[in-house]
Amino acid sequence: MILINNEPADTAVLMRLYPENTTESKILRILLSDEGRHNFSSEERLDFELKLRSEIVRAAEALNRSRLAFKVFRESFCNKDYWDRMPDGGFALKASVRPSEAIRDIYKNSHKYGTECATAMLIVYYKALLEVFGDEAFDDTFTGIYLMNWHRIEPLLREVGFMSKAKIFLPGDRRYFKNPDVDPATPELQGENVIDLGGGYYYGHGFGRHRAETFIRLLNQNRTEDADEEAYLMDTVGNPNYDKLYNVYRRTRAALEMTA
């Protein structure tokens, strides 16, 4: 069930706010039908999370359609007009460019980029945040983007790196397919970071958009000869701290409106 400021939400009113078959309405249905209590400080806070999750799904779908190549960190490449490729294979935003333009470039000139699945997840988050925040607020907020994996991540997105057990799974969640018996010659296939797209589909960079069975089958093809454990989808999720991002969003938007 959904609570707004600790009070049960008006389900009918909420459902009318979001057209049927949108990601937002699908998330609402899952939350409403769950026995657990999902409390949001306000309707605006709920709306922010629904929008951001929806944009995460959209950004993942768009990345799936792009020409972003799968490359291990050692062979990663990027458009040097916007990013510096670092010795560990990550991409650091150039000081002279606008963060919003640099993120959009990954989608626009996707053939100029190649990287691993964890970096793709970060690209998805930044693109979604860009759509929700808008260019100006995004540029003011995300000034030091470093795209690699969960090892190096900016404080505002720090929580997406943590995985915790979950009882329900929502579109926009980060999930992980683990391949415990991976062939050691291909450690990059030790697992796959994915975004839950809803409807039983997941996006993982390098593999594409598939159901769980397909990810498991593909990972199983890269196991040791004496493997006895199958790849599996972990029951954990990673998410940004929506409360923290909402507060930053509100403050940044308010400051921009004051100066407008």
Place this chain on the structure above:
Amino acid sequence: MDRNGLSYLDGLWQDGDMERLKREFRSIAMLDKRRAARLINDQNLQFPTLFVLIPEIRSAGITELSPRNYEAIRICALKMGSPDQNYRKKSLYEFEALKWMFETGHGWDGPYGHYDAYDAVIDACAAMLIKKYKYTSILPQVCELIFRRNRKGLYIHDLVWSFFEAYRPDSLKLIAGYILSDDSRDVELACKLLHLPACEDSDYSARQAMYDNFISWLEENSPYLLFTGQHFQQTSEPEPLVVDEEALYLGKSISPKNGEPLEPLTQEEKQRLLDYRRAQDTERRLLAEFSAKMRNRDRQLWQEWLSKDLAQQVSIAMSERGEFA
């Protein structure tokens, strides 16, 4: 071999002049291909020399390679994007080749611009030796390489993954040693890998205390430790090793890889475990910790306590935990 124990080819670029090595080898191969093959097949040759000369060996058409060198070149080709068709066929020499490649090659950092390919090959050797051949004698070198690369800002995640795939709790002492390093980058990474609070800015005595605590924790809990399989590809703060509370409660040693008891549980222990699992989270933690402390203090008393029903165990643990702290 020269008087320093180096092979002729290794000796040619002792000063790091890679171009000289390549030039001389090309000249030898042009005049006498069999001599070139003999030199490259020298038992004392070190892997970096073979790696540097792979293009020359190919362009000179040298095919009379020792099994070790053939395997080494095949593994390099695999990691550098041109895999041999026969890669999946079992090879009798693969282990020997991997061992030689890693042991004679891990100390070399490669030329600028060739780091990535060379490092990828060394990482693959470490991963195959540890995971496929369970050859964990290389863990000290792998650990040293992780920290050396980290100081240069280079990619370390595959090596870190291989290191933990050894499932050797005692190997974490190697990482813990870097808590005491003078280099703050070492300290930061050591804390991150061991899932300890950041302490790179702390003074030496604070870090010494952290190191001592970690080693004590590791030794006390050694039979009950379980590797989680978490790594940087999956999470920001991997917690590689945890104490298995059920094992700690029963006092049964487990496999650090999968948590299975090393000896089968008796019927009595199975029943105790079922009761234990029904307890609340906080009670389970209390019982596990109390059980371990009591077991260390007085084994007979501990057995008496463990034979009581769960409610009595909880009640005793709550009333006496101060005494066993």
